[in-house]
Amino acid sequence: MSAAIAIPGNTASTFVTHFFGSGLSDERYVVERFKALIDGDIRRCPDPAPTKGKGRRRANYVTATLKAVKELRPARTEIIVCTGLETRGGVQIWGDIASGLFHDRRQKG
Numbered sequence: 001m002s003a004a005i006a007i008p009g010n011t012a013s014t015f016v017t018h019f020f021g022s023g024l025s026d027e028r029y030v031v032e033r034f035k036a037l038i039d040g041d042i043r044r045c046p047d048p049a050p051t052k053g054k055g056r057r058r059a060n061y062v063t064a065t066l067k068a069v070k071e072l073r074p075a076r077t078e079i080i081v082c083t084g085l086e087t088r089g090g091v092q093i094w095g096d097i098a099s100g101l102f103h104d105r106r107q108k109g
């Protein structure tokens with residue numbers, strides 16, 4: 001009989017949070033999403049940028065308010081980096097598998 005580990009889904013509260021700079025002290029943040037792959041590589045997710053009003057130009061970055069940043073929850077293999085527009089401080093939120101919480105740390109030898 002094998003032991004089962006309950007691995008939460010996208011609504012999980014299992015994640016690692018790292019504050020950098022002055023932390024969450026701004027009102028608006030630039031949000032970047034990354035995906036952690038099986039081979040250890042980290043790649044940026046192709047998030048579509050929101051449009052600016054009725055024009056054809058697109059915004060350069062996805063921005064969010066402080067309230068929206070506090071409610072962000074990463075997927076299991078996702079890393080979210082939120083950088084403040086004014087103070088450049090912010091937060092990194094790592095999903096459970098991206099942060100290695102369920103990584104087998106036994107060494108051979």
